[in-house]
Each structure stands twice: as C-alpha cells, then as structure tokens.
Amino acid sequence: MAKYLIVGGVAAGMSAAARLRRLDETAQITVFERGEYVSYANCGLPYYIGDEIKERERLVVQTPEALRELMDIEVRTSNEVLAIDPAAQSLKAKDLKTGREYEETYDKLLLAPGGSPVKPPIPGSDHPAIHTLWTIPDTDTIRAMVDGGKVKKALVVGAGFIGLEMAENLKYRDIDVTVVEMAKQAMNVVDFEMASMVHREVAMHGVDLQLEDGVSEFTPGANGGVVAKLSSGKTIEADLVLLSIGVKPNTAFLADSGIELGKRGHILVDDSLKTNQKDIFAAGDVIEVLHPLTRKQTAIPLAGPANKQGRIAADNMHGAKPRTYNGTMGTAIAKIFDLTIGMTGASEKLCLSHDIPFDSVIIHPNDYAGYYPGAMKMCLKLLYSPETRKVLGAQGTGYSGVDKRIDVIATAIKADMTVDDLTEIEHAYAPPYSSAKDPVNMAGFVAQNVLEGLIKTVKWTDIETNPAEYFLLDVRTPAECASGVMPGSVNIPQAELRNRLDEVPRDKKVVLYCRVGLIAYQAARVLAGKGFDNVYNLSGGYETWNVSVT
C-alpha cells in the first residue's frame, strides 16, 4: 500500500490528493495543513469581504470530514510540517493545537505549501489596523472590522490584482479607499496603456489611486486607525490598511532539507514536477516554472497552474502514466469594478526585458455585433514576433467578452500559432456573441497588414517622446473631433481626403489618427496609393493616446 504525504491542503495539495485517490483506491493519503481550513477559495476572499459572496461557507469547498467520507483522505488541519528528511523519507510535523511534534514516513511526498504575502519592513507596520489577505482567518478579521462599521477610510498598499480587487470590494462597503503604488502604473504585469484603462475605471468609482509613491512609515492614528506617511511627504489616515505587494514562497521549513531552491526561495523542479530529492515532488505557488515564451525560469503564483500542477504531480507520484508540466505563461484576469482586464503570454515589458523581438497592434473592436443592443468597445493589444509571425501575447480591457479573447489567444500561443492563423480562427458568430470578424481575427488582420507593409504604425509613446517629428492628421468627422483632439493636429475627414491631398505634407512623417485606428488605416492606404510614403497609423488611435496621457 503506497503512502503519500502532502504538505499544504488548498489548490495544488488538495487537487493532488483527490487525484491520487482516484488513481489508487488502496493508498494511504495524508494531507498536512497548518491552517484550520483546507480546500478553500482564496480567490473568493475579497468578494466575501465586499459582501458580494454572502455566505461564508461558500468559501470552503471541502471540509476534512467530507474529504474523509468521499475520498478517504486523511486531512490533518492545524498540523504544520517543520522539516523534512529526504534520506529517511520522513517529515517532522507539529500539532499546533496540542503542541505535540511527531514524525511521519512517506513513499512519496508532495510539497504544496504555497506562498504568503510579503510584509514589507515598514516602521510601524505591526499596528493592529494593518493586515494582509491570504487565508480565511485573515478574511474573518478584515470582514469583522468592516462589519463593525468603524472602517470609514481604507488604505491599500500595492495596486496589483488582489490590491485592486480589495479596493473594489471595500468601496462596495461604502469605505473611502486610497491605493498607493510604487510603480507608475497599476497591474505592473500589463503594459502602461492597458493599465491606463484601470486607472480611469478606479477613478470613475471614486478610488484615489496614488502612483509612484510608497509608504515610508505607519504611526498610530485616531480611533484605533493609522497614519501612513508616504515617500512623497503626503500622509494618509486610515482605519484599515491592506498590504498587498506580492507573495513569497513558504520554504523556510525546507532550510536543511537539501531540496534545491531558486534565487527567490522557490522550489526547483524538473518537468515532471520532481525536486532534486528522491520521491519528493512540488507544485503550486511554491515552485519555479518555465516560461514557455522567455524559456526562463520564473514564478507565477496563480490558482489555475497550481490546480493543474497538482494533478500532474499526482500522476507522476503514482507513476503509472507520467506527464510533463510544460510551463506557465501567466494568463491572468481581474474584474475591477465593471472593467475586465486580462492578459496572456508576453507583455511589451517582458519582451523588452528578455530581448525578445516583438511588435504590437492595439485595436478597439466591439465585444459583439455593433447593431445588437448593448455592444461595447473593448481594447485588445496583440504582441507578435516580426520574425516568425508567431503570437507572443495579448492584453485586453473592456466591459464584456475580454476573457473570451484572452482564452482564445492563450490557446493560440500554446499551439504556436501565427498572426495569420488568428485571422483564420473560425469563431462562433451570432449577433449577441461576436461579429462576423471576431476581435481575435481582427487583431490578426491588423498585424498581418503591418507585417506585410500595408501600413506602418507609431505608438502613442512615440508621439509623446518626439511631438515635433510628426504631422498629426486627424481623419475623423468634425463631430467626432468635438470630443477632443491631439494637440497640433490638423483635421481632414476621411470622406474629403481624396480631394484635399495637397494639404498633406510630403516632406514630413505624417501620422494619421481616428478614434481607434480603423479609418486612419484606410486613409493611410489612400495616401500610400497617391505616392505618400512617409505615412503612419497611430496604433490604438485617439482612444489609446487619450487614456494614456490623461
């Protein structure tokens, strides 16, 4: 009878335990979890605080009792693993309720202890109003504070996914929220112009987002609150502070185990999720993974990969049907108030930092047929290799349908598809779901046109850096221009362009723009046909420029 021990009882650990049971009815499977809960929905915690999820029990997907009954799995909550001994094939655990320490041997061991939120060494951060959010007890504490009615103002430190989800949910509880972020944008994994839409969204909902600033000190404030002093000199008072500036792997207990760790303390595994020690596997937030696009090791703490790794680790621990884990490229998504922001694969920043040649296009297609009620524009940025034409990544923002396009492009990247392949994807079209040419097709078309020299593009940043270099030609209708124009631009509506060619300079770089880039592309083709060869389309059009500079 095989004996499997698993450290950590949430996403990766419990997925592995459940799968092991299905692979081997006779095995002995024991899960060690230092917390009081297993199988809980970390990702749902912010929504419970925001009272979007109303019943606390919904957060707990399985209980130890049910896991025993249904899966014959022994779950030891409040049992922390203190050390492991690969040579002896054993671990040392402590029952946190009784204080008893004991050993347990294994045939195979899975390490799935996840990570914990980074607590920055800011003076004063041990104040009781300052919290992190990772577990159910964290959630209970924060929700109790909010339910108590004393939290009028909250400060969120860090504008990543969890920070902004919390900003949203605290707002839903009628709390004044300030978010402070060190970087010059929220959601640092996406590119600036995409994050700009998040900046606009949170502002529209009354969240005060302070970029390029950080907390240098906390001091006690009135009524049990704190005062945060920022690097900029500003001070912010808050009844509740949430620190959400990242996560670090829980590997302190492996210090003397001989298990190889990466530079930032993550467990290193091979593509079967095996560590360097015999019969010891690891999965979830705690491991380093291969990024399939950069081909470099990285750490991507997300629930999808953790769950999938758990299943693969189980298969490999069991051994009958080994599988490989082929890496994580960081497909991620968040709802920030009404806006969805999603991404997959490589961003511009990632390409730049890894010297990956790339180009990008930005489009603003409708989520579904424009004539069907409720259609709305989304913004989709596609990155691809100008050499191989392969899709490298995508980012999207919008009010519906973004998740679909991100998933389709994630699938395309996995399949090594080119932008040409994107144009051919045969999507499901009826007016409530898409257009005859889906946004994904459209992104492919636009990239194809750039690659094939039908159109040259400039980015909004090019204009910001070198305004004098360009003649800005606005080809929108006068009515469209009324909503705002780019400084220094000249307006010739597309319908008049063919008759007003002499107003377009031949000795300057002419940048055409319209609202999103579609009409400007048509205008650029008119000019190209008339022998203008210094003509560019502003990628993403006025929309992208406008949201990025304001």
Next chain:
Amino acid sequence: MAKYLIVGGVAAGMSAAARLRRLDETAQITVFERGEYVSYANCGLPYYIGDEIKERERLVVQTPEALRELMDIEVRTSNEVLAIDPAAQSLKAKDLKTGREYEETYDKLLLAPGGSPVKPPIPGSDHPAIHTLWTIPDTDTIRAMVDGGKVKKALVVGAGFIGLEMAENLKYRDIDVTVVEMAKQAMNVVDFEMASMVHREVAMHGVDLQLEDGVSEFTPGANGGVVAKLSSGKTIEADLVLLSIGVKPNTAFLADSGIELGKRGHILVDDSLKTNQKDIFAAGDVIEVLHPLTRKQTAIPLAGPANKQGRIAADNMHGAKPRTYNGTMGTAIAKIFDLTIGMTGASEKLCLSHDIPFDSVIIHPNDYAGYYPGAMKMCLKLLYSPETRKVLGAQGTGYSGVDKRIDVIATAIKADMTVDDLTEIEHAYAPPYSSAKDPVNMAGFVAQNVLEGLIKTVKWTDIETNPAEYFLLDVRTPAECASGVMPGSVNIPQAELRNRLDEVPRDKKVVLYCRVGLIAYQAARVLAGKGFDNVYNLSGGYETWNVSVT
C-alpha cells in the same frame, strides 16, 4: 488601372470590395447588387422584428453613398447580374429600376451572390401570409404585419437557427408561436441530447415545438390567415407563417457560363477561391468549401466564413500576396431565449455519417467559480478521436460562457490539438470568469481518463436501448434523489459506498450515475480499486439522461 467587378453587395462581396480598395487605391471597383440595400446585417433581422433592435437604420452597416465617399467604391443597387461571359471577360446586368440591360467588362470578377431561402413546393404556399426571411424588404414586410397587431398566432416551419431565432423574437412580440420540424430534433447540426436542452428552453417560454411533423398543405384561413395541414393530420391556424427550412445558392444566372457547380448548385473553387474560369473568383454562401475534419466538400452558409473568404478572395484577385482558404468546419451559435447553443467541428452524427472514429464525453461544469454569485451549469460535449486523441468537435449549451468554450475549442481544433493539450490550456481565471480548472480543461481531463482506461462510459442511449443489461447504481445523496431517479436504479450514496460494497453485483454491468458524472466517476474508481471490472459511468449523468428522455 485594374477593373474589379463584384456580384453581391453584402458579407463576402462588400468585404472583398473594401479590402480591394485598401490594396489598390487606383483600381476601379464596382459592386452589383440586385436588392435595394448593401452591407446589411442579415443576422440582425430577427432581432429587429422582435424589437430587440429598435432602430431600423442599425441594420444597414454602410450605404452606397458612404461607400463612395469613404472607399471610392461604386455600388449599383437594384442592378442584377443576368449572365457572365468568361471568354469575353464581361457580364450582363440589368438595371431593375429602368429595365435597361447592359454589359460590363472586368479584369477580375468576384461572384458573391449568396443564397436564398428554399421555398418548398407545398400546395398553397403562395398565400400572402406566408414568408421567408432573408433581406431587409422581407423584414419590413414581416415587421409591418407584426406592428399592425393582427398577428396573434405564427407558425414557423423549420427549427434551425433562423427558425428558432424567429420563434423567440415573435414570442417577444406576444405572438403565439408553433414551430414544426420534420426531424426528431431542433437544430439538426447538433446531437440529440444537446438539442434536448433547446426543446426544454423553447417549451419553458411557451413555444409549441412539433417534432417529426411537416406541413403538407396550406389553405386560406380566417382574417387573412392560413391553415396548415400537417403530415400527422393536425391542423394549425396562423396569421403569419415563416418558412425557414434551408438555403440554396443563387447560381441560376451562371447556367451557361461554364463555371463549374457542385451537386447542389454551389460554385466550386480551389483553395485560392478561384473558380474553374480565368480571373473569376467566388466567395460566401454560394461556394462549396472543404470541411477540414471530414476532408469532404460541403456548403456552410455562415457570415464569419463569408466575410473571411471575401478578404482572401480580394487578396488573390489583387495578387500581390496570395492566400489560401483552409476550409470551414461550421462553428455556429445561437441565442434561443436565455439559452446559448453553440458548436464547432464534427458532431456525433457527422462522424457517424463519414465513418470517422470518435468517442465523446459530456460534462456539466459551472460557467465560473461556483462560489461566485450567479454561477450556472453549462453542458459541454467534447468529441475526439480515440486513435489520435485529437479533438474533433464540441457542442455546448448554457446560460453564459458557452461561446467562450466553443471558440477556445474551435481554436484547438484548428491547431490540431489533442485532448491532452486541452488539459494544459492556460486560461484566464478569476472567480467571475472561470474556475481554476476551466470547463475546457475539464473536458480534456475526462476524455483523458476514458482514453487511459481509468473509466468506461455508457451513453444515455445505451441505457434506453438495453435497460435490462445494466445494474443502475445511483450514488447521489438521498436529497439529490428526491428530484427524480432513473427507473430501476438502486441508491448507495458515494459517502457510504466503501462500506456497502456487498450490495453491488459483480456479475452484471454496473452503471453508476450521479447528477452530472463527477461523483459517479469517483465511485467507479472506488469500485475499480476493489476489483469490480464491469463498471461504467453514465456520460452526462442524470441531467443528460433526464433532458433527453423527457
């Protein structure tokens, strides 16, 4: 200066015209359209009749005037092409307003005349209350009848996509609707158990769907209405009848052209969308296409393929950058009241009729995290090859998120992915969008388990055909059983199974079922581990069986 003529001014034709203009600013581009409108939204017509789309002008995406102004394209509406002469590189057209007939020469010609609704030779079908829906004038007529308030009862003949969309939209106008369909299911392109959910949905909304029946005769009825006599002997009175039983290609005008047509009258083209005649291309509903899964010719009249073909045809007519059209596999979707039904690739029926080896799984995952408010179950059927493990097709029904999974699987099929690849797709997960394991991953897992012998399955049809052969073991909780059970089944809840093994026969085929198949799979693994080797999971569980047999 190149001279391009295009026959047909809607999806394929206008897409090609627009693309040609962008490829060649100096070309002469003329579009012949026998109707009064070009560039209109056929797919939106039912929703305008249902008053979901309120403004008629929304149906017309571009006007001839705007096309001239913006794209310098000459559009001749009310001009019908009567014949073409490939040898002379010319066509003969008729101005339907003046009656004048004239010729026009071309350098390259595109045939994009689409199709027209089939009008069955039913006696009495020339009655003025009987209509088809394809054009804006059709729509105006039908909407005027409905707006007039005299339509209390409507009969829709044919329960395909358009027929059911019309049933829905007529219902929205408070009309009693009966739908008569010859086949034993609605939406014949999907498999029966998937169509069953449509049957349930339309019944819930008060539409009377009569299957396996047809109209044998129409006779005039009271107040300008008709009486339809059905093959079954029933009669149905209606103030409005909509015939929607299919579409045939508009190729009568090509009779003496030498252009090669297929068996059902479609134009035959090569993979560059060229016909057998020099400089003549064709695109849209009028052509036969290669089905990439059956590798056979077929005709798939859908707007997505038509638009994409239009662009490719334009590229090949222009010639600078030729492209191939790689076929159409019939990805399609419809909203039927609140239900979405979508499909991609091969159905079970298609596999059977083409001798393609296949297996299938049916699952009922949540559209997004079960603990997030509003999550709902969808039904997803995945078809794959047991030999190559490649994905062959998918069908989905549900109230949200079906379109996303169909598009992802359509992308996977295009990329030749296997069910193993599906398990690895790195989708975007946050609670409002998906689960940590997406329905697409889940379908992959389940298929993997079947392929690897972890579980054997039976289909609901197997049980219906041979009830005596199986011992039906219901592993749901007693509370779940209260909502209905399969006749003759025995209940042992999964939590008790390990202690009640002696109640399970070893000499019979044991079919386990739960609500959707997940717990029954776990139960089957328990039994397998205890040496039962004649154990099966009911694919799709009680849900699929129940909706299919009732």
